[in-house]
Amino acid sequence: MSNYNECILIVEDDAQIRNFIKYSLEKDGYKSLIASNAQVALNLIVSEQIDLVLLDLGLPDFDGMEVIKKVREWSEIPIIVISARDQDKEKVAALDEGADDYITKPFSATELLARIRVAIRHLYKQGMKDIQTTFSVGDLKLDYDKHLVYLENMKIHMTPMQYNLLVILAKNAGKVITTGFILKEIWGANYGSDTQALRALMAGMRRKIEKIPSKPRYIITEVGVGYRMVDE
Numbered sequence: 001m002s003n004y005n006e007c008i009l010i011v012e013d014d015a016q017i018r019n020f021i022k023y024s025l026e027k028d029g030y031k032s033l034i035a036s037n038a039q040v041a042l043n044l045i046v047s048e049q050i051d052l053v054l055l056d057l058g059l060p061d062f063d064g065m066e067v068i069k070k071v072r073e074w075s076e077i078p079i080i081v082i083s084a085r086d087q088d089k090e091k092v093a094a095l096d097e098g099a100d101d102y103i104t105k106p107f108s109a110t111e112l113l114a115r116i117r118v119a120i121r122h123l124y125k126q127g128m129k130d131i132q133t134t135f136s137v138g139d140l141k142l143d144y145d146k147h148l149v150y151l152e153n154m155k156i157h158m159t160p161m162q163y164n165l166l167v168i169l170a171k172n173a174g175k176v177i178t179t180g181f182i183l184k185e186i187w188g189a190n191y192g193s194d195t196q197a198l199r200a201l202m203a204g205m206r207r208k209i210e211k212i213p214s215k216p217r218y219i220i221t222e223v224g225v226g227y228r229m230v231d232e
Contacts, residue, residue: 006051006120007031011041011067012082013060017105021054021082024109030116037061045071052119054112057083057094065097072098078119082107088224095178095225102176102225118174118231135170137230140209140218142170151209161186162205169219173231176222202227 008025012018013036025032033048035041038059044050053071057064068079081094084105091102100119103112135142141150147163149156158166168185169177179195187197206213220228 005029005031007033007049008116009033009035009041009044009048009050009053011035011038011053011059011064012056013037013058014056017056017082020109021112024112025116028113038064038067041067042070045075045077050077051123052078052080052116054116055079055081055099057081057085057090065094068094068097068099078123080115080119082112091176091225092178092180095176096180100175121231122172122174135173137170137173137218137232142166149209156208158205158208161201162208165201165205166209169227169229173229176226176228178226180226182226 008030010018010021010025010032012021012034018034018036022032022034033044033050035044038061041053041055045053055064055067059067064081064083068081071077071079078100079098080101080103081099082103082105083090083094086104094102100122101115103115133143133145135144139152142148143150144167149158149163149166164186165182168182179198180193182198183191183193183195186201202219203213206216206219209218210216218230220230222228
């Protein structure tokens with residue numbers, strides 16, 4: 001059940017799906033508002049206290065990608081895309097525009113609620129980011145002030161690039177981070193799209209923090225999209 005009684009905006013033109021989502025949210029303790037097109041959604045985001053947006057991309061007035069772009073001009077409100085578009089390039093594009101997560105239709109209420117909990121946890125962590133000096137998940141711990149990494153209370157040596165990659169993922173725990181975003185953050189905007197160096201960097205880091213690198217516990221590969229640091 002929700003502990004904060006957050007208000008979630010459902011942006012979906014299919015009444016059956018919209019009603020299913022609304023029922024699932026309210027059963028779990030969330031408030032909800034609905035919008036059947038992009039313009040109504042934008043108006044509600046501006047005028048109401050919305051904590052999270054569930055966004056379909058195929059809207060009748062204009063594409064959901066445009067909603068993401070417009071909202072990201074002035075707000076960091078969590079956006080979870082819910083779409084029938086299942087191509088990797090569509091997912092990458094939505095995440096690169098600023099979406100926090102992407103769920104492909106059809107989906108279960110259990111999956112949806114789990115993704116919402118992750119996004120809301122990230123929202124509250126963002127609100128405390130100025131005082132957060134460490135990150136912990138399982139037996140892995142990062143100390144941002146000292147630039148140190150611990151596994152099972154043992155200090156782990158990281159190269160500067162491995163540490164930077166780990167910090168990017170840790171500070172966005174629970175979110176899918178695209179390979180394109182990581183390449184720009186680590187190697188710069190002019191690096192290009194060659195992911196070979198990133199794969200090698202990831203493999204080296206996993207050997208240091210994962211007991212079984214081929215079955216990672218902490219950093220999950222989202223095939224065709226990027227990587228995600230678990231947050232629980």
